[in-house]
Amino acid sequence: MTNRFEKTKFVPTFILALAPILIVFTIALSVLYGTKEIELTTIWQAIAHYDEGNVDHAIIMQSRLPRVLAALLVGAFLAISGAIMQGMTRNYLASPSIMGVTDGSAFVITICMIFYPGMSNFTMILFSMIGSALGAGIVFGFGSLMRNGLSPVRLAIIGTVIGTFLSSLSAVLATYFQVSQDMSFWYNSKIHKVDPDTLVLALPLGVGGLILALIIAKSITILSLGEDISISLGQRTKWVKAISILIVVCLTGTAVALVGKIGFVGLIIPHITRFLVGVDYRFVIPCSAIIGGVFLALCDVASRFINFPFETPVGVVTALIGVPFFLYLIRTRGGERRA
Secondary structure: OOHOOOOOOOOHHHHHHHHHHHHHHHHHHHHHHOOOOHHHHHHHHHHHHOOOOOHHHHHHHHHHHHHHHHHHHHHHHHHHHHHHHHHHOOOOOOOOOOOHHHHHHHHHHHHHHOOOOOOOOHHHHHHHHHHHHHHHHHHHHHHHHHHOOOOOOHHHHHHHHHHHHEEEEHHHHHHHHHHHHHHHHHHHOOOOOOOHHHHHHHHHHHHHHHHHHOOOOOHHHHHOOHHHHHHHHHHHHHHHHHHHHHHHHHHHHHHHHHOOOOOHHHHHHHHHHHHOOOOOOHHHHHHHHHHHHHHHHHHHHHHHHHHHOOOOOHHHHHHHHHHHHHHHHHHHHHOOOOO
16 A cells, blocks of 8 residues: 555656657647648747737737646646546546546537527536536436445446437537537537637636645545545545545536537546556546546647548547547456546
8 A cells, every 4th residue: 555655756746847859849849730830930029029910920929828728727627627537536538528527518518509599608607517417417317316326437438328319419509500610619628719709717726726726735645545434534525535626627518618529638648647657646637637638739739630630529539549548448447446
C-alpha cells in the first residue's frame, strides 16, 4: 500500500515543470499549421502589432488562437472530470462520454435551441451543466436499480445505451423542429467554430473547477481505496461525492457548451496519468489537466490533415484512439472495480 502511494515525485514534478513548454509548443503548432500555413514571425506580429486588414493576423487572432485555447481548456476539463469519476466510483471505465454526462448536456442544449433560441452564452453553459447532471443521474439511477448494475462493464453498457438514446432523441427533436444544422456543431465537435465570448466565460469556470478539484484531491485518493476504508478513516464520503459530482457537472457542461461532444478524453488520459504519476490525486488531477489539454489540441491538429484540405471533427480522432483503448481495458481488466 505504501509503495502504491509513495511513488517517486520526480515524474509529476517533471510534467508540471515541463507544462509551460508543452503548452507553448502546442499553441505554436496549432496556429502554424492548417489549410493555410502561417510563418512563425507572423504569429508574433499578430500578437504584438495586430492589423485588422491583414488576413493572416485575422486568421490567427479570430480563429486559430481561440481554437487551440478551447482545445487546451476542454481537454483539461474532460480529463479532470474523468479522473474524478474514476477515483470516486472506483470504476476504471468511468468517463463523461461513457456515463451519459456529455449526451445529457447535448440533449438539454437541443431542447434549449428549440424552445429558447435566443439564450445567452452564460445561460447555455448553465443549461449544459443541468444536462450533465441529468445524464449522469439517469445512468447511475438505472445502475443502482439493477443487480450488479454499478460494476464497471455493466455501468458502461448502461451509460452507452442511455447516451445513445439521448443522442437519438436529440436528433429526432432537432429534425422535427428544423434545427439540425444548428445542432450539428454540438454533435460533430467542431472546435474551429468556437465562440470567443463563450471561451471567456469558460476560463474562470475551469479555473474554479480545477481549484476545487485540487482542494478535494486528497479525499478522492482516500475514497479510491473503497468506501469502507474511507469511512473508517473518518472521511465524510457523501460530501466528497457531492462535491466531486458538482465539479464533473460544471466542467463537462462547460466543455460541451464550448465545443460540443468529444469522447474518450476523460477515459484515456486519467489511465495514462496514473500510470505515470501513481494514484495520488494531488498529482493525478493537475497532470491530467496538462496531458488532457495537450492531447486534445494535438488531436485537433491531426484532424486538419486526415481529409486535407477539409476539416475532420476532432471527435473522430479521439474515437480512433479511444475505442481500441476502451476494448483493451475491458479485455485486460474484465469486470473488476479499481481506482
